[in-house]
Amino acid sequence: MSAHWLNALTDLETRGIPAVLITVAATDGSAPREAGTKMVVTPDDTVGTIGGGTLEFRAIEIARQMLTGKQGPSLRKFPLGPSMGQCCGGTMTLLFEPQRPDLFTVALFGAGHVGKAVVQVLSALPCKIRWIDPRPDEFPDHVPPGVEIEISNAPEREVSSLPDDAWLLIMSHSHALDLGIAAKALQEDRFSYVGLIGSETKRARFIKRFRELGLNEAQIGKLTCPIGIDGVTGKHPGEIAIATAAQLLRLREAKRTTLRVVDESAA
Template sequence: MPRHDTKASGTWHSALDRLQRQARPHALASVVGTAGSTPREPGAKMVITPDAVHDTLGGGSFEFQVIDVARAALSGGEGGSHLEAFPLGGRSGQCCGGYVHVLIEVFTGAEMTVALFGAGHVGRALVEILAPLPWRVLWFDSRDDAFPSEVESHERLSCRRIAAGSEGADVASAVDSLPPGCHALVMTHDHAEDRALVDALLRRGDCASLGLIGSASKWASFRRRLADAGHDAAALGTVRCPIGIPGAKGKRPYEIALATAAELLTLKPDVQRPDRLGVAPEVLRDAFTPPRD
Protein backbone atom coordinates (compact mmCIF):
# COMPACT_ATOMS: atom_id res chain seq x y z
CA MET A 1 0.00 0.00 0.00
CA PRO A 2 1.56 3.38 -0.99
CA ARG A 3 1.97 5.94 1.75
CA HIS A 4 0.03 9.21 1.62
CA ASP A 5 1.59 11.35 4.33
CA THR A 6 0.83 14.71 2.69
CA LYS A 7 -2.42 15.54 4.48
CA ALA A 8 -2.85 19.29 4.46
CA SER A 9 -4.89 21.38 6.84
CA GLY A 10 -8.02 23.22 5.85
CA THR A 11 -11.33 22.33 4.27
CA TRP A 12 -11.81 21.21 0.69
CA HIS A 13 -13.66 24.42 -0.23
CA SER A 14 -10.92 26.73 1.08
CA ALA A 15 -8.30 24.68 -0.78
CA LEU A 16 -10.39 24.66 -3.96
CA ASP A 17 -10.83 28.43 -3.83
CA ARG A 18 -7.12 29.02 -3.32
CA LEU A 19 -5.97 26.56 -6.01
CA GLN A 20 -8.48 27.92 -8.53
CA ARG A 21 -7.24 31.46 -7.94
CA GLN A 22 -3.61 30.33 -8.19
CA ALA A 23 -4.35 28.31 -11.36
CA ARG A 24 -2.50 25.31 -9.92
CA PRO A 25 -3.26 21.69 -10.93
CA HIS A 26 -5.69 19.91 -8.62
CA ALA A 27 -8.56 17.43 -8.58
CA LEU A 28 -11.88 17.55 -6.75
CA ALA A 29 -13.19 14.15 -5.65
CA SER A 30 -16.87 14.01 -4.67
CA VAL A 31 -18.89 11.12 -3.31
CA VAL A 32 -21.97 11.14 -5.55
CA GLY A 33 -23.58 7.81 -4.72
CA THR A 34 -23.40 5.12 -2.05
CA ALA A 35 -24.94 1.74 -1.26
CA GLY A 36 -24.68 -0.22 1.96
CA SER A 37 -22.25 0.72 4.71
CA THR A 38 -19.78 3.44 3.59
CA PRO A 39 -17.33 5.80 5.36
CA ARG A 40 -18.96 9.03 4.13
CA GLU A 41 -22.27 10.17 2.71
CA PRO A 42 -22.96 11.60 -0.78
CA GLY A 43 -21.70 15.17 -0.97
CA ALA A 44 -18.45 14.50 0.88
CA LYS A 45 -15.50 15.99 -1.00
CA MET A 46 -11.74 16.19 -0.93
CA VAL A 47 -9.19 18.13 -2.97
CA ILE A 48 -6.05 16.40 -4.21
CA THR A 49 -2.90 17.98 -5.63
CA PRO A 50 0.30 16.25 -6.75
CA ASP A 51 1.76 16.73 -3.27
CA ALA A 52 -1.08 17.37 -0.83
CA VAL A 53 -4.58 16.27 0.20
CA HIS A 54 -7.25 18.54 1.67
CA ASP A 55 -10.18 17.11 3.69
CA THR A 56 -11.23 13.47 3.68
CA LEU A 57 -13.61 10.93 2.17
CA GLY A 58 -13.35 8.71 5.21
CA GLY A 59 -9.80 7.43 5.19
CA GLY A 60 -8.56 3.89 4.77
CA SER A 61 -7.73 1.99 1.60
CA PHE A 62 -10.69 3.51 -0.23
CA GLU A 63 -9.33 7.04 0.26
CA PHE A 64 -5.83 5.98 -0.77
CA GLN A 65 -7.27 4.57 -3.99
CA VAL A 66 -9.15 7.79 -4.73
CA ILE A 67 -5.92 9.74 -4.23
CA ASP A 68 -4.04 7.38 -6.56
CA VAL A 69 -6.68 7.69 -9.30
CA ALA A 70 -6.78 11.49 -8.99
CA ARG A 71 -3.00 11.84 -9.12
CA ALA A 72 -2.76 9.52 -12.10
CA ALA A 73 -5.26 11.78 -13.89
CA LEU A 74 -3.30 14.89 -12.87
CA SER A 75 -0.05 13.43 -14.15
CA GLY A 76 -1.69 12.89 -17.53
CA GLY A 77 -2.20 16.65 -17.85
CA GLU A 78 -5.73 16.42 -19.25
CA GLY A 79 -8.67 18.10 -17.56
CA GLY A 80 -12.19 16.73 -17.39
CA SER A 81 -14.30 14.54 -15.17
CA HIS A 82 -14.93 10.83 -14.82
CA LEU A 83 -16.84 8.53 -12.51
CA GLU A 84 -15.06 5.85 -10.48
CA ALA A 85 -16.74 2.94 -8.71
CA PHE A 86 -15.25 1.57 -5.47
CA PRO A 87 -16.68 -1.68 -4.03
CA LEU A 88 -15.41 -1.38 -0.48
CA GLY A 89 -15.29 -5.09 0.17
CA GLY A 90 -13.50 -5.95 -3.05
CA ARG A 91 -11.43 -3.25 -4.70
CA SER A 92 -10.81 -1.38 -1.46
CA GLY A 93 -10.48 -4.32 0.93
CA GLN A 94 -12.49 -2.61 3.67
CA CYS A 95 -14.89 -4.30 6.04
CA CYS A 96 -17.72 -1.84 5.34
CA GLY A 97 -18.87 -3.91 2.40
CA GLY A 98 -20.65 -0.99 0.77
CA TYR A 99 -20.28 0.61 -2.66
CA VAL A 100 -19.20 4.17 -3.47
CA HIS A 101 -19.30 6.16 -6.71
CA VAL A 102 -16.81 9.05 -6.77
CA LEU A 103 -16.80 11.84 -9.35
CA ILE A 104 -13.23 13.02 -10.00
CA GLU A 105 -12.92 16.43 -11.67
CA VAL A 106 -9.43 17.33 -12.86
CA PHE A 107 -8.29 20.94 -13.24
CA THR A 108 -4.97 21.17 -15.06
CA GLY A 109 -4.05 24.62 -13.74
CA ALA A 110 -2.63 27.49 -15.75
CA GLU A 111 -3.35 27.43 -19.47
CA MET A 112 0.06 28.95 -20.20
CA THR A 113 3.21 29.93 -18.33
CA VAL A 114 4.89 33.17 -19.38
CA ALA A 115 8.47 33.97 -18.35
CA LEU A 116 8.79 37.75 -18.55
CA PHE A 117 12.27 39.27 -18.25
CA GLY A 118 12.09 42.98 -17.50
CA ALA A 119 10.01 45.12 -15.15
CA GLY A 120 10.17 48.35 -17.12
CA HIS A 121 7.26 50.30 -18.55
CA VAL A 122 6.23 47.66 -21.10
CA GLY A 123 6.75 44.80 -18.65
CA ARG A 124 4.55 46.45 -16.04
CA ALA A 125 1.83 47.20 -18.58
CA LEU A 126 1.95 43.62 -19.85
CA VAL A 127 1.59 42.16 -16.35
CA GLU A 128 -1.44 44.38 -15.80
CA ILE A 129 -3.05 43.03 -18.98
CA LEU A 130 -2.24 39.38 -18.24
CA ALA A 131 -3.34 39.50 -14.58
CA PRO A 132 -7.01 38.48 -15.15
CA LEU A 133 -6.07 35.49 -17.35
CA PRO A 134 -5.61 31.95 -15.93
CA TRP A 135 -1.91 32.06 -16.83
CA ARG A 136 1.13 31.89 -14.57
CA VAL A 137 3.64 34.72 -15.01
CA LEU A 138 7.24 34.32 -13.84
CA TRP A 139 8.58 37.88 -13.74
CA PHE A 140 12.32 38.54 -13.59
CA ASP A 141 14.45 41.66 -13.21
CA SER A 142 18.03 42.20 -12.06
CA ARG A 143 17.47 45.58 -10.41
CA ASP A 144 16.71 46.27 -6.76
CA ASP A 145 13.12 47.37 -6.12
CA ALA A 146 12.16 46.85 -9.77
CA PHE A 147 8.75 45.31 -9.08
CA PRO A 148 5.76 47.45 -8.05
CA SER A 149 4.70 46.54 -4.51
CA GLU A 150 1.03 46.16 -5.44
CA VAL A 151 1.64 43.15 -7.69
CA GLU A 152 4.18 41.20 -5.66
CA SER A 153 1.35 39.46 -3.76
CA HIS A 154 -0.59 38.44 -6.89
CA GLU A 155 -1.30 34.73 -6.61
CA ARG A 156 -0.48 33.74 -10.21
CA LEU A 157 2.51 36.07 -10.43
CA SER A 158 5.96 35.18 -9.17
CA CYS A 159 8.42 38.10 -8.94
CA ARG A 160 12.01 36.87 -9.01
CA ARG A 161 15.15 38.98 -8.83
CA ILE A 162 17.99 37.85 -11.09
CA ALA A 163 20.99 37.53 -8.80
CA ALA A 164 24.30 39.21 -9.50
CA GLY A 165 27.03 37.02 -10.93
CA SER A 166 30.75 37.50 -11.43
CA GLU A 167 30.16 39.20 -14.80
CA GLY A 168 26.84 40.96 -14.19
CA ALA A 169 23.38 39.47 -13.82
CA ASP A 170 23.36 35.68 -13.43
CA VAL A 171 20.92 35.09 -16.28
CA ALA A 172 21.92 31.42 -16.65
CA SER A 173 20.55 30.54 -13.20
CA ALA A 174 17.33 32.44 -13.91
CA VAL A 175 16.82 30.60 -17.20
CA ASP A 176 17.64 27.25 -15.59
CA SER A 177 14.83 27.83 -13.07
CA LEU A 178 12.12 27.96 -15.76
CA PRO A 179 9.70 25.09 -16.28
CA PRO A 180 9.82 23.47 -19.73
CA GLY A 181 7.37 24.71 -22.33
CA CYS A 182 7.01 28.28 -21.10
CA HIS A 183 6.63 31.31 -23.36
CA ALA A 184 9.63 33.59 -22.80
CA LEU A 185 9.65 37.36 -23.40
CA VAL A 186 12.85 39.38 -23.09
CA MET A 187 12.51 43.14 -22.47
CA THR A 188 15.04 44.21 -19.84
CA HIS A 189 16.58 47.65 -19.34
CA ASP A 190 19.95 46.55 -20.78
CA HIS A 191 20.82 45.30 -24.28
CA ALA A 192 23.71 43.16 -23.03
CA GLU A 193 21.38 41.48 -20.56
CA ASP A 194 18.79 40.95 -23.30
CA ARG A 195 21.39 39.29 -25.51
CA ALA A 196 22.67 37.08 -22.68
CA LEU A 197 19.10 35.99 -21.93
CA VAL A 198 18.30 35.13 -25.54
CA ASP A 199 21.57 33.19 -25.72
CA ALA A 200 20.73 31.20 -22.56
CA LEU A 201 17.12 30.58 -23.64
CA LEU A 202 18.22 29.30 -27.04
CA ARG A 203 20.81 27.02 -25.44
CA ARG A 204 18.12 25.62 -23.15
CA GLY A 205 16.00 24.95 -26.22
CA ASP A 206 12.67 23.94 -24.69
CA CYS A 207 10.67 27.19 -24.61
CA ALA A 208 7.31 27.10 -26.35
CA SER A 209 8.15 30.51 -27.84
CA LEU A 210 10.77 33.25 -27.48
CA GLY A 211 10.16 36.95 -28.10
CA LEU A 212 12.54 39.90 -27.88
CA ILE A 213 11.49 43.52 -27.64
CA GLY A 214 13.18 45.91 -30.06
CA SER A 215 13.57 46.90 -33.66
CA ALA A 216 14.63 44.94 -36.72
CA SER A 217 18.05 46.62 -36.53
CA LYS A 218 18.47 45.50 -32.90
CA TRP A 219 17.69 41.94 -33.90
CA ALA A 220 20.10 42.10 -36.87
CA SER A 221 22.89 43.05 -34.46
CA PHE A 222 21.88 40.37 -31.96
CA ARG A 223 21.53 37.76 -34.68
CA ARG A 224 25.10 38.25 -35.90
CA ARG A 225 26.56 37.95 -32.41
CA LEU A 226 24.37 34.96 -31.51
CA ALA A 227 25.39 33.22 -34.73
CA ASP A 228 29.04 33.83 -33.82
CA ALA A 229 28.25 32.24 -30.43
CA GLY A 230 27.22 29.02 -32.19
CA HIS A 231 23.45 29.28 -32.73
CA ASP A 232 22.35 28.00 -36.12
CA ALA A 233 19.83 29.61 -38.47
CA ALA A 234 17.02 27.28 -37.41
CA ALA A 235 17.35 28.26 -33.75
CA LEU A 236 17.69 31.96 -34.53
CA GLY A 237 14.60 31.72 -36.72
CA THR A 238 12.49 30.88 -33.67
CA VAL A 239 13.09 34.30 -32.08
CA ARG A 240 10.36 36.88 -32.68
CA CYS A 241 11.69 40.44 -32.89
CA PRO A 242 9.98 42.86 -32.92
CA ILE A 243 7.32 41.33 -30.68
CA GLY A 244 3.61 41.98 -30.98
CA ILE A 245 0.82 40.89 -33.24
CA PRO A 246 1.52 41.86 -36.88
CA GLY A 247 -0.10 45.09 -37.99
CA ALA A 248 -0.41 46.59 -34.51
CA LYS A 249 0.38 50.31 -34.39
CA GLY A 250 1.68 52.47 -31.55
CA LYS A 251 4.84 52.89 -29.49
CA ARG A 252 3.36 53.69 -26.11
CA PRO A 253 4.22 51.05 -23.48
CA TYR A 254 0.59 50.01 -23.07
CA GLU A 255 0.13 49.76 -26.85
CA ILE A 256 3.19 47.52 -27.15
CA ALA A 257 1.94 45.45 -24.21
CA LEU A 258 -1.50 45.05 -25.83
CA ALA A 259 0.08 43.90 -29.09
CA THR A 260 2.31 41.46 -27.19
CA ALA A 261 -0.60 40.02 -25.21
CA ALA A 262 -2.58 39.57 -28.43
CA GLU A 263 0.40 37.76 -29.98
CA LEU A 264 0.57 35.44 -26.96
CA LEU A 265 -3.08 34.56 -27.53
CA THR A 266 -2.19 33.40 -31.04
CA LEU A 267 0.45 31.12 -29.49
CA LYS A 268 -1.91 29.60 -26.94
CA PRO A 269 -2.29 25.83 -27.46
CA ASP A 270 -5.35 24.84 -29.46
CA VAL A 271 -7.02 22.20 -27.30
CA GLN A 272 -9.14 19.82 -29.31
CA ARG A 273 -12.21 18.99 -27.27
CA PRO A 274 -14.38 15.94 -27.95
CA ASP A 275 -17.99 16.39 -28.98
CA ARG A 276 -19.16 15.00 -25.65
CA LEU A 277 -17.60 16.11 -22.36
CA GLY A 278 -17.83 14.80 -18.83
CA VAL A 279 -19.31 11.53 -17.66
CA ALA A 280 -21.30 9.69 -20.31
CA PRO A 281 -25.09 9.83 -19.72
CA GLU A 282 -25.42 6.05 -19.84
CA VAL A 283 -22.78 5.70 -17.10
CA LEU A 284 -24.66 8.12 -14.88
CA ARG A 285 -27.94 6.36 -15.64
CA ASP A 286 -26.52 2.97 -14.66
CA ALA A 287 -24.91 4.42 -11.53
CA PHE A 288 -27.95 6.20 -10.17
CA THR A 289 -30.95 4.22 -11.44
CA PRO A 290 -32.04 1.68 -8.85
CA PRO A 291 -32.48 -1.85 -10.18
CA ARG A 292 -36.03 -2.88 -10.96
CA ASP A 293 -37.55 -5.90 -9.34
Protein backbone atom coordinates (compact mmCIF):
# COMPACT_ATOMS: atom_id res chain seq x y z
CA MET A 1 0.00 0.00 0.00
CA SER A 2 1.29 3.46 -0.87
CA ALA A 3 2.77 5.51 1.96
CA HIS A 4 0.84 8.59 0.78
CA TRP A 5 -2.72 8.89 2.06
CA LEU A 6 -4.27 10.05 -1.22
CA ASN A 7 -2.63 7.27 -3.24
CA ALA A 8 -3.66 4.84 -0.51
CA LEU A 9 -7.32 5.88 -0.73
CA THR A 10 -7.25 5.56 -4.53
CA ASP A 11 -5.75 2.09 -4.25
CA LEU A 12 -8.31 1.04 -1.65
CA GLU A 13 -11.17 2.36 -3.79
CA THR A 14 -9.93 0.31 -6.73
CA ARG A 15 -9.74 -2.83 -4.61
CA GLY A 16 -13.08 -2.23 -2.93
CA ILE A 17 -11.63 -1.98 0.59
CA PRO A 18 -13.39 0.40 3.03
CA ALA A 19 -11.33 2.79 5.12
CA VAL A 20 -11.53 5.77 7.44
CA LEU A 21 -9.58 8.93 6.71
CA ILE A 22 -8.49 10.58 9.95
CA THR A 23 -7.49 14.23 9.77
CA VAL A 24 -6.04 16.40 12.54
CA ALA A 25 -8.66 19.15 12.28
CA ALA A 26 -7.28 21.41 15.02
CA THR A 27 -4.77 21.53 17.85
CA ASP A 28 -4.61 23.61 21.01
CA GLY A 29 -1.38 23.81 22.92
CA SER A 30 1.32 21.20 22.56
CA ALA A 31 0.47 18.35 20.17
CA PRO A 32 2.50 15.67 18.37
CA ARG A 33 1.22 16.64 14.88
CA GLU A 34 -0.05 19.81 13.28
CA ALA A 35 -3.50 20.45 11.82
CA GLY A 36 -3.94 18.87 8.38
CA THR A 37 -2.01 15.71 9.18
CA LYS A 38 -3.81 12.66 7.81
CA MET A 39 -3.92 8.95 8.43
CA VAL A 40 -5.80 6.13 6.68
CA VAL A 41 -7.18 3.17 8.62
CA THR A 42 -8.52 -0.02 7.03
CA PRO A 43 -9.80 -3.16 8.75
CA ASP A 44 -6.28 -4.63 8.62
CA ASP A 45 -3.80 -1.85 7.95
CA THR A 46 -2.87 1.80 8.47
CA VAL A 47 -1.15 4.43 6.33
CA GLY A 48 0.53 7.45 7.90
CA THR A 49 0.48 8.58 11.51
CA ILE A 50 -1.14 11.25 13.63
CA GLY A 51 1.52 11.07 16.31
CA GLY A 52 1.58 7.57 17.72
CA GLY A 53 0.98 6.60 21.32
CA THR A 54 -2.31 6.06 23.06
CA LEU A 55 -4.05 8.75 20.99
CA GLU A 56 -3.27 6.99 17.73
CA PHE A 57 -4.20 3.60 19.17
CA ARG A 58 -7.55 4.99 20.30
CA ALA A 59 -8.15 6.70 16.95
CA ILE A 60 -7.50 3.43 15.09
CA GLU A 61 -9.89 1.62 17.43
CA ILE A 62 -12.63 4.21 16.78
CA ALA A 63 -12.06 4.07 13.02
CA ARG A 64 -12.38 0.29 12.89
CA GLN A 65 -15.54 0.42 14.96
CA MET A 66 -16.94 2.84 12.38
CA LEU A 67 -16.14 0.39 9.58
CA THR A 68 -18.37 -2.24 11.15
CA GLY A 69 -21.44 -0.02 10.82
CA LYS A 70 -22.82 2.77 8.67
CA GLN A 71 -21.68 5.79 10.65
CA GLY A 72 -21.01 9.06 8.90
CA PRO A 73 -18.21 11.57 9.52
CA SER A 74 -17.57 12.66 13.10
CA LEU A 75 -15.41 15.22 14.89
CA ARG A 76 -13.82 14.21 18.19
CA LYS A 77 -11.70 16.16 20.66
CA PHE A 78 -8.96 14.43 22.66
CA PRO A 79 -7.10 15.86 25.70
CA LEU A 80 -3.43 14.93 25.58
CA GLY A 81 -3.00 14.40 29.29
CA PRO A 82 -2.77 11.58 31.83
CA SER A 83 -6.11 10.04 30.78
CA MET A 84 -4.66 9.41 27.31
CA GLY A 85 -1.27 8.36 28.66
CA GLN A 86 0.34 11.33 26.88
CA CYS A 87 2.24 14.23 28.37
CA CYS A 88 1.86 16.87 25.63
CA GLY A 89 -0.72 18.77 27.66
CA GLY A 90 -2.64 20.17 24.71
CA THR A 91 -5.67 18.92 22.81
CA MET A 92 -6.22 17.49 19.33
CA THR A 93 -9.46 17.49 17.39
CA LEU A 94 -9.72 14.66 14.87
CA LEU A 95 -12.06 14.36 11.91
CA PHE A 96 -13.08 10.78 11.09
CA GLU A 97 -14.39 10.30 7.54
CA PRO A 98 -15.49 6.79 6.46
CA GLN A 99 -14.62 5.96 2.87
CA ARG A 100 -16.86 3.20 1.53
CA PRO A 101 -16.15 2.22 -2.09
CA ASP A 102 -19.20 2.55 -4.31
CA LEU A 103 -18.42 -0.63 -6.22
CA PHE A 104 -20.76 -2.97 -8.04
CA THR A 105 -20.06 -6.59 -8.89
CA VAL A 106 -20.07 -7.75 -12.51
CA ALA A 107 -20.05 -11.48 -13.22
CA LEU A 108 -18.77 -12.05 -16.73
CA PHE A 109 -19.30 -15.52 -18.15
CA GLY A 110 -17.01 -16.05 -21.14
CA ALA A 111 -13.35 -15.39 -21.91
CA GLY A 112 -13.61 -15.06 -25.67
CA HIS A 113 -12.76 -11.99 -27.77
CA VAL A 114 -15.78 -10.03 -26.60
CA GLY A 115 -15.25 -11.04 -22.98
CA LYS A 116 -11.65 -9.82 -23.11
CA ALA A 117 -12.77 -6.50 -24.56
CA VAL A 118 -15.48 -6.12 -21.92
CA VAL A 119 -12.97 -6.71 -19.12
CA GLN A 120 -10.65 -4.02 -20.51
CA VAL A 121 -13.48 -1.48 -20.58
CA LEU A 122 -15.13 -2.38 -17.27
CA SER A 123 -11.83 -2.56 -15.37
CA ALA A 124 -11.61 1.24 -15.68
CA LEU A 125 -14.93 1.61 -13.84
CA PRO A 126 -15.70 1.34 -10.11
CA CYS A 127 -16.62 -2.33 -10.18
CA LYS A 128 -15.37 -5.75 -9.17
CA ILE A 129 -15.32 -8.32 -11.95
CA ARG A 130 -15.65 -12.06 -11.52
CA TRP A 131 -14.54 -13.52 -14.84
CA ILE A 132 -15.76 -17.10 -15.25
CA ASP A 133 -14.94 -19.67 -17.95
CA PRO A 134 -14.15 -23.41 -18.02
CA ARG A 135 -11.16 -22.89 -20.36
CA PRO A 136 -8.02 -21.84 -18.46
CA ASP A 137 -6.01 -21.19 -21.62
CA GLU A 138 -8.46 -18.50 -22.74
CA PHE A 139 -7.58 -16.13 -19.93
CA PRO A 140 -4.72 -13.65 -20.45
CA ASP A 141 -1.56 -13.98 -18.36
CA HIS A 142 -2.26 -10.67 -16.64
CA VAL A 143 -5.59 -9.09 -15.74
CA PRO A 144 -6.35 -5.57 -14.49
CA PRO A 145 -6.78 -4.85 -10.77
CA GLY A 146 -10.22 -5.71 -9.48
CA VAL A 147 -10.62 -8.71 -11.80
CA GLU A 148 -10.91 -12.19 -10.28
CA ILE A 149 -10.54 -15.19 -12.59
CA GLU A 150 -12.59 -18.29 -11.87
CA ILE A 151 -12.05 -21.49 -13.85
CA SER A 152 -15.20 -23.58 -13.53
CA ASN A 153 -16.31 -26.66 -15.43
CA ALA A 154 -19.90 -25.85 -14.47
CA PRO A 155 -20.25 -22.05 -14.76
CA GLU A 156 -23.99 -22.15 -14.06
CA ARG A 157 -23.21 -23.39 -10.55
CA GLU A 158 -21.27 -20.19 -9.87
CA VAL A 159 -24.47 -18.15 -10.14
CA SER A 160 -25.56 -19.11 -6.63
CA SER A 161 -22.31 -17.78 -5.17
CA LEU A 162 -22.82 -14.29 -6.62
CA PRO A 163 -23.94 -11.47 -4.33
CA ASP A 164 -27.44 -10.05 -4.53
CA ASP A 165 -27.76 -7.19 -7.03
CA ALA A 166 -24.77 -8.38 -9.07
CA TRP A 167 -24.75 -7.53 -12.78
CA LEU A 168 -24.41 -10.60 -15.01
CA LEU A 169 -23.02 -10.65 -18.55
CA ILE A 170 -23.37 -13.99 -20.32
CA MET A 171 -21.25 -14.54 -23.43
CA SER A 172 -19.72 -18.00 -23.25
CA HIS A 173 -18.48 -20.10 -26.17
CA SER A 174 -21.49 -22.39 -25.98
CA HIS A 175 -25.23 -21.77 -26.45
CA ALA A 176 -25.90 -24.62 -24.02
CA LEU A 177 -23.77 -22.95 -21.36
CA ASP A 178 -25.41 -19.59 -22.05
CA LEU A 179 -28.83 -21.19 -21.63
CA GLY A 180 -27.95 -22.89 -18.34
CA ILE A 181 -26.36 -19.78 -16.84
CA ALA A 182 -29.17 -17.47 -17.92
CA ALA A 183 -31.90 -19.85 -16.74
CA LYS A 184 -30.26 -20.20 -13.33
CA ALA A 185 -29.82 -16.44 -12.97
CA LEU A 186 -33.40 -15.65 -13.97
CA GLN A 187 -34.75 -18.37 -11.72
CA GLU A 188 -32.92 -16.94 -8.69
CA ASP A 189 -34.44 -13.53 -9.52
CA ARG A 190 -32.14 -11.44 -7.33
CA PHE A 191 -29.76 -9.72 -9.72
CA SER A 192 -29.68 -6.16 -11.00
CA TYR A 193 -29.10 -7.23 -14.59
CA VAL A 194 -29.00 -10.44 -16.58
CA GLY A 195 -27.53 -9.67 -19.98
CA LEU A 196 -27.13 -12.25 -22.75
CA ILE A 197 -25.11 -11.58 -25.87
CA GLY A 198 -26.94 -12.45 -29.07
CA SER A 199 -29.57 -11.49 -31.60
CA GLU A 200 -33.33 -11.16 -31.39
CA THR A 201 -33.50 -14.64 -32.91
CA LYS A 202 -31.37 -16.05 -30.09
CA ARG A 203 -33.55 -14.24 -27.57
CA ALA A 204 -36.73 -15.78 -29.01
CA ARG A 205 -35.19 -19.27 -29.03
CA PHE A 206 -34.01 -18.93 -25.44
CA ILE A 207 -37.34 -17.58 -24.22
CA LYS A 208 -39.06 -20.65 -25.64
CA ARG A 209 -36.61 -22.89 -23.76
CA PHE A 210 -37.04 -20.89 -20.54
CA ARG A 211 -40.78 -21.52 -20.67
CA GLU A 212 -40.17 -25.21 -21.21
CA LEU A 213 -37.92 -25.16 -18.14
CA GLY A 214 -40.75 -23.70 -16.06
CA LEU A 215 -39.66 -20.06 -15.71
CA ASN A 216 -42.54 -17.63 -15.39
CA GLU A 217 -43.06 -14.52 -17.52
CA ALA A 218 -41.91 -12.15 -14.78
CA GLN A 219 -38.59 -14.00 -14.49
CA ILE A 220 -38.14 -14.17 -18.27
CA GLY A 221 -38.88 -10.45 -18.51
CA LYS A 222 -35.70 -9.70 -16.53
CA LEU A 223 -33.55 -10.90 -19.46
CA THR A 224 -31.69 -8.31 -21.52
CA CYS A 225 -30.86 -9.61 -25.00
CA PRO A 226 -29.34 -8.23 -27.15
CA ILE A 227 -27.06 -6.34 -24.78
CA GLY A 228 -25.68 -2.84 -25.25
CA ILE A 229 -27.00 0.70 -25.36
CA ASP A 230 -29.50 1.56 -28.09
CA GLY A 231 -28.12 2.91 -31.33
CA VAL A 232 -24.81 1.03 -31.33
CA THR A 233 -25.02 -1.82 -33.82
CA GLY A 234 -21.36 -2.57 -34.51
CA LYS A 235 -20.11 -6.14 -34.05
CA HIS A 236 -16.48 -5.41 -33.23
CA PRO A 237 -15.63 -6.66 -29.71
CA GLY A 238 -14.55 -3.17 -28.66
CA GLU A 239 -17.82 -1.65 -29.88
CA ILE A 240 -19.85 -4.28 -28.05
CA ALA A 241 -17.81 -3.73 -24.89
CA ILE A 242 -18.28 0.04 -24.89
CA ALA A 243 -22.00 -0.22 -25.69
CA THR A 244 -22.46 -2.77 -22.90
CA ALA A 245 -20.55 -0.71 -20.34
CA ALA A 246 -22.65 2.33 -21.26
CA GLN A 247 -25.85 0.34 -20.77
CA LEU A 248 -24.75 -0.90 -17.34
CA LEU A 249 -23.84 2.63 -16.23
CA ARG A 250 -27.11 4.08 -17.48
CA LEU A 251 -29.21 1.39 -15.77
CA ARG A 252 -27.18 1.62 -12.59
CA GLU A 253 -27.59 5.39 -12.43
CA ALA A 254 -31.34 5.05 -12.96
CA LYS A 255 -31.52 2.48 -10.18
CA ARG A 256 -29.58 4.69 -7.77
CA THR A 257 -31.74 7.74 -8.41
CA THR A 258 -35.11 6.00 -8.35
CA LEU A 259 -37.32 7.54 -5.69
CA ARG A 260 -38.46 5.01 -3.12
CA VAL A 261 -42.08 5.67 -2.11
CA VAL A 262 -43.42 4.06 1.05
CA ASP A 263 -47.13 4.05 1.86
CA GLU A 264 -47.18 4.31 5.67
CA SER A 265 -50.92 3.65 5.77
CA ALA A 266 -50.27 0.14 4.43
CA ALA A 267 -47.86 -0.69 7.22
